[in-house]
Amino acid sequence: MTQAQLVNGLEEAAPSSVVAAGRRNLSGALHGLRRQALGAYLPLLALGLWALAADRHWAPPQILPAPRLVAQTLGELISSGELLQHVGISLARVAGGFLLGGALGLVLGTAMGLSRRVEQYVHPLFHALNQVPVLGWLPLAMMVFGIGESLKVVIIAQASLVPIAINVFEGIRRVPRQYVEVARVFEFSRAQYLRKVVFPATVPSLFVGLRYGLTLAWLSLVTVELLASSEGLGFLIVWGRQLFQLDLVLAAIVSIGVVGLLLDQGLAWLEARLLHWRPKASWGGAKAGAQ
Amino acid sequence: MKWLRGLVLPVLLLATWELLTRYHLVNVRLLVEPGRVVATFLRELREGELLSQLGASLARDLGGATLGSAAGILVGTAMGTSRFYDRLLGSSFHAAKQVAIFAWIPLMSVWLGTGEPAKVVFIALSAFYPVVLNTFEGIRSVGSQYVEVARVFRFTRLQVFRRVILPGAAPSILAGIQVALVYSWLATIGAEYLLAAGPGIGNLMIDGRESFQMDKVLVGVVLVGAVGASISALASAIGAWQLRWRVTSA
Numbered sequence: 001m002t003q004a005q006l007v008n009g010l011e012e013a014a015p016s017s018v019v020a021a022g023r024r025n026l027s028g029a030l031h032g033l034r035r036q037a038l039g040a041y042l043p044l045l046a047l048g049l050w051a052l053a054a055d056r057h058w059a060p061p062q063i064l065p066a067p068r069l070v071a072q073t074l075g076e077l078i079s080s081g082e083l084l085q086h087v088g089i090s091l092a093r094v095a096g097g098f099l100l101g102g103a104l105g106l107v108l109g110t111a112m113g114l115s116r117r118v119e120q121y122v123h124p125l126f127h128a129l130n131q132v133p134v135l136g137w138l139p140l141a142m143m144v145f146g147i148g149e150s151l152k153v154v155i156i157a158q159a160s161l162v163p164i165a166i167n168v169f170e171g172i173r174r175v176p177r178q179y180v181e182v183a184r185v186f187e188f189s190r191a192q193y194l195r196k197v198v199f200p201a202t203v204p205s206l207f208v209g210l211r212y213g214l215t216l217a218w219l220s221l222v223t224v225e226l227l228a229s230s231e232g233l234g235f236l237i238v239w240g241r242q243l244f245q246l247d248l249v250l251a252a253i254v255s256i257g258v259v260g261l262l263l264d265q266g267l268a269w270l271e272a273r274l275l276h277w278r279p280k281a282s283w284g285g286a287k288a289g290a291q
Numbered sequence: 292m293k294w295l296r297g298l299v300l301p302v303l304l305l306a307t308w309e310l311l312t313r314y315h316l317v318n319v320r321l322l323v324e325p326g327r328v329v330a331t332f333l334r335e336l337r338e339g340e341l342l343s344q345l346g347a348s349l350a351r352d353l354g355g356a357t358l359g360s361a362a363g364i365l366v367g368t369a370m371g372t373s374r375f376y377d378r379l380l381g382s383s384f385h386a387a388k389q390v391a392i393f394a395w396i397p398l399m400s401v402w403l404g405t406g407e408p409a410k411v412v413f414i415a416l417s418a419f420y421p422v423v424l425n426t427f428e429g430i431r432s433v434g435s436q437y438v439e440v441a442r443v444f445r446f447t448r449l450q451v452f453r454r455v456i457l458p459g460a461a462p463s464i465l466a467g468i469q470v471a472l473v474y475s476w477l478a479t480i481g482a483e484y485l486l487a488a489g490p491g492i493g494n495l496m497i498d499g500r501e502s503f504q505m506d507k508v509l510v511g512v513v514l515v516g517a518v519g520a521s522i523s524a525l526a527s528a529i530g531a532w533q534l535r536w537r538v539t540s541a
Contacts, residue, residue: 038375038378038379039378039379039380039381039382039383040382041379042379042380042383043382043383043386046383062401063401063402117296120293120294120296120297121296121297121299121300122300123297124294124297124298124300124301125297125300125301125304128301128516129516131516131517131519131520132512132513132515132516132519133476133477133480133515133519135477135480135481135484136480136496136511136512136515136516136519137512138484139484139496139497139499139500139508139511139512140496140500140505140508140509140512142500143321143500143503143505143508144321218391219391219392219393222391222393222394223391223393223481223484223485226393226394226396226397226485227484227485233394234394237394237397237398238397240397241397241398241400241401244401246398246401249397249398249401250398252394253390253394253395253398254390256390256391256394257386257387257389257390257391257394258389260389260390260391261389
């Protein structure tokens with residue numbers, strides 16, 4: 001049944017006694033639905049073409065597995081618990097590295113943000129080292145740490161450290177002037193000033209760093225697992241590639257996308273939960289005032 | 292003289308490194324002397340190998356970034372100017388974007404081989420995402436009052452696009468291209484690690500690791516950083532120059 005038939009069918013199904021306004025609402029809703037459904041055309045078309053190509057053997061199944069096979073493989077991976085095991089290993093690595101890198105980044109960023117002296121000593125070196133992307137360090141790290149678990153934790157820690165340190169540092173430096181002045185008027189002690197003014201004002205910026213750091217950590221982990229690993233989602237891809245089982249490769253790619261999305265959404269949810277106390281209006285006002 | 296403070300840590304680091312290796316306090320096979328890294332750098336530079344490796348990396352980086360940015364501007368413009376294309380492409384684009392980009396490499400190696408095309412296509416993909424996002428947002432943020440003024444002057448659709456929408460979206464598009472340049476350099480290095488051998492800085496480093504030559508690897512690390520820094524500096528310089536007509540307070 002095509003889209004238009006579906007919509008027509010639904011419209012015919014509506015009883016004629018529906019008042020005109022209701023009918024308008026319904027057709028408005030259907031119109032919205034139809035517009036939303038437009039986004040499904042492309043994936044459906046691609047899926048159809050893919051199924052057709054696999055069905056007609058336009059390409060050998062080692063190069064283009066049927067979509068049904070990919071779904072089946074994904075289902076088997078899930079039901080056998082194998083997928084969960086690989087996801088668990090990858091996530092444990094991310095958790096370890098992210099905690100380590102996040103803690104170090106928080107300390108470094110806070111120290112540089114609060115003290116000009118620390119900034120003057122540390123920032124130039126930090127900035128210079130940052131010019132090399134995480135992956136640039138990878139061969140060196142592989143020589144120093146081998147290709148075991150510590151390599152993964154170190155790479156993830158570095159990937160998350162940099163954006164968190166930078167964002168905390170800049171967040172502290174950008175505490176709106178009027179907050180600082182209010183704190184001065186109230187004669188806050190240093191500890192009060194940090195606890196009541198600086199740290200709360202830095203939290204949004206910290207979360208920007210956390211989210212970016214986690215995305216980068218996930219990206220780096222997948223890359224390390226592709227290069228040197230015998231477990232984890234990245235390894236699953238390499239394994240499938242070596243066996244020429246592209247259904248396995250595709251199932252793993254989908255899983256990597258889903259886990260990446262869940263990680264990012266998880267942090268966004270946490271941010272919303274943690275910051276719900278924030279009086280939105282006054283905050284918005286302060287922001288607008290600062291600009 | 293406060294800037295001198297910034298030199299304290301690097302100098303300390305270098306001195307420790309030199310002392311550790313000179314008095315064999317660490318395994319010198321693992322950690323080579325700083326002097327040897329410089330010597331290796333100069334030797335490779337003289338023999339011309341380094342420059343050709345760097346050239347190969349930069350060429351595929353530039354090729355991929357250009358291809359990806361062009362495609363990104365096209366798709367971003369389509370999505371930004373037409374609600375139809377936005378709805379048609381938007382959800383697929385955002386779904387594909389969720390996958391950590393390097394995960395596509397093994398798949399690409401099956402379909403495109405492990406040679407130059409696969410690398411360039413992968414680099415293009417890495418540049419594509421940020422350019423699409425920034426083009427889209429740039430176009431959507433063009434004030435409707437400008438478009439209305441253009442309508443009053445009876446601009447054709449093409450004129451509205453060329454005279455109003457494109458200049459209005461240019462800062463955002465350029466910002467997207469800057470991000471794309473940074474990403475594509477990262478992708479170039481990653482592609483060289485993961486796809487079979489060929490000339491390139493990434494391959495130089497992988498070879499160095501496999502033959503246990505840390506001096507080679509360190510030369511690679513410094514080069515990757517130097518090129519990355521130059522690319523971002525160049526990108527922001529071009530951005531500033533391109534937008535010099537803009538009133539700075541806007």
